[in-house]
Amino acid sequence: MRLSPILCLYLGRQFLLWCGVVFVALAGLLLLFDVIELVRRTAPRPDATFAIAIEMALLKLSDTSQKCVPFAVLFGALLSFWRLNRSHEFVVARAAGVSAWQFLLPSLICAVLIGAFKIMMVNPLASVLLLRYDQMEAKYIEGRPSLLAVSSTGLWLRQADARGQYIVHAIRVSPHDMEFSEVTVYLFEGLDRFAGRIDAPKAWLTGGAWLIRDARVTAPNGNVQMADEYSLKTELTPETIYDSFAAPETMSFWNLPSFIDELEHAGFSGLRHRLYWYAQLADPLLLCAMILIAATFSLRPGRRRATGMVIAGGAATGFLLYFLTSVVFALGESARVPVLLAAWTPAGVATLLGLSMLFHLEDG
Secondary structure: OOOOHHHHHHHHHHHHHHHHHHHHHHHHHHHHHHHHHHHHHHOOOOOOOHHHHHHHHHHHHHHHHHHOHHHHHHHHHHHHHHHHHHOOHHHHHHHOOOOHHHHHHHHHHHHHHHHHHHHHHHHHHHHHHHHHHHHHHHHHHHOOOOEEEEEOOEEEEEEEOOOEEEEEEEEEEEOOOOEEEEEEEEEEEOOOEEEEEEEEEEEEEEOOEEEEEEEEEEOOOOOEEEEEEEEEEOOOOHHHHHHHOOOHHHOOOOOHHHHHHHHHHOOOOOHHHHHHHHHHHOHHHHHHHHHHHHHHHHOOOOOOOOHHHHHHHHHHHHHHHHHHHHHHHHHHHOOOOOHHHHHHHHHHHHHHHHHHHHHHHHHO
């Protein structure tokens, strides 16, 4: 039997309604936890007020709410299908010739649309808000004075202290020995008073200092001096440089491919960012897998399953999938498995699991 458009809209509306309810509940819970945690972290900082903690929690919510979308789809589908089954609407649809696959079609279409909307519209906005959160966290909580940026013109570093600041520019970097090529250092007194410039073919980041060889030092008045070796104090370490890179969550989905190319051209690994980008592409398939798994728990005809059993089964499956995703992503970030395989494995395995269980229940 062909699925009626009216029935299709009704099923899709029920699914979206319950997903929305679960999503709002999860997002509100996460926001409450973030506010409590940020108030605790900002308590020792006199310049970080309660209003700033609230603002930071709202900015962070843009990222955490994205992560709870698969769980919202899973629990929303569980509750929606369980309600339709308990009210015998699924039984009536089956009696009218509608198969379980047709019954799930509206929800699957909605899941694909939710995933596409999340990738193309929500992710770019959330990346901007999360970047603002990271900046506020560095200012009000961690007090990090150094920033790093990678662009098509090379690598840019800024180091600030009580006396002033300097900006380091390098065309390429060897991350293994922290060797910087074609280096230019701009020295400043205070915030904006130019204090000199250093040009060198090579520089190394050693313990507590930049070691610059064959340096050409230019004074503010234009006088030039050559130095076989020039040392510049710094608080930067290779670990802080790596940590200063923009997290993939702070990059828009549309900008990630070009940023990865620039990162790798500068000599650093773009593995983590590439893994995140592929995982975003796999999101629609993961949401469809959540629906298939939910259907195996809540669309069993002829049985009046308790609500607690349905929710417990769905929760256990969701957390198991979350654990699997974390393990596979860790393997992908360590380059133990290919990035493409690590990004698509959780969604693929969950989809195959849901399909096999539904085939067994419907046709087995």
